[in-house]
Amino acid sequence: MNTWIFLRGLTREIRHWGPFIGQFEQAMPEARVVALDLPGNGRLNQQNSPLRVQEMVTHCRTHLALRNIKPPYNVLAMSLGAMVAVAWADAYPQEVAANVLINTSMRPFSPFYQRLQPANYGALLTLVLLDATPEAWERTILRITSSRAIDEVLPRWLALRRECPVSRANAFRQLVAAARFRAPVTKPLAATLVLACEQDQLVSVNCSKALAQHWQCALRLHPSAGHDLPLDDGPWVAAQVLAWLTENRP
Structure with a gap:
């Protein structure tokens, strides 16, 4: 059975995957999915978030060792989680067999104005400086990261925020x-698939294109989903991963 480690992005937790884990497991019945929270998020919200991505890698490895979940791992990760996946594969190439990186951005391949698109600066600053209400915060994040109807998802995300708030x-x-975080110029040994969205309003799709070009790895683009691709079209993600694995099977 193949072990897949799932890692979310900034301030998001395991339960933000929503129905995607089930969709992934349905597409790949042989997969064992282990979703991890990064320190400071979800059930670990009382811990301090590390200031270095490499320390997040250490947390993941320690947590898996305590659960006796042994490598090699396949890692599916988005945004900040994808940086963790890359750092992990670079530092411990014997542990990571494959990486699926979703809507991420990394130095030195992309400038800051593509890694966080300028159209969002005002909205995000307003949330921080005016100490926005939980509803205003989650509604804004959903508007920026998803192309789905906000009202469909908002109550669930508000409940997660109330239960496990991120400071x-x-x-x-x-x-x-x-x-x-600065990614290695040369791609880690792990087989790598980059998934990105043409309509990502948070991170420019050019970041994923630049990464795939520099590393000469597979790139698949979704025409309409937002930054939170597993939320907007989870079955598409699972289908792309399955097709990629099939194409590259020895």
């Missing part, structure tokens, strides 16, 4: 970790 300090620490 503003931890959100800032995660931003710092993401901003300072």
Whole structure:
């Protein structure tokens, strides 16, 4: 059975995957999915978020060792989680067999104005500076990251925020970790698939295109989904991963 590690992005937790884990397992019955929270998020919201992506890798490895879940791993990750996946594969190539990187952005391949599109600066600053209500915060994040109807998802995300709130300090620490992370110029040994969305309003699709071009790895583009691709079209993600694995099977 293949072990898949799922990692979410900034301030998001395991339960933000929603129905996607089930959709993935249905497409690949042989897969064992292990979703992990990064420190500061979800059930780990009382912990301090590391200021370095490499420390997040250490957390993941330690957590899996404690659960006796042994490598090699396949990692499916988005945004900040994808940076963790890359750092992991680079530092411990014997542990990561494959990476699926979703709507991520990394130095040195993309400039800051593509990694966080300028159209969002005002909305995000308003949330932080005016100490926005939970509903205003989640509604804004959904509007920026999803092409789905906000009212369909908002109640569930508000419930997650009430149960396991992420502190503003931890959100800032995660931003710092993401901003300072620098990917290796040469692709890690792990087989790599990059998935991205043409209509991503948060991170420019050019970031994924640049990464795939520099690393000469597979790239698949969704024409209409937003930044949270597993939320907007989970079955498409699962189908792309399955097709990629089939094409590259020895």
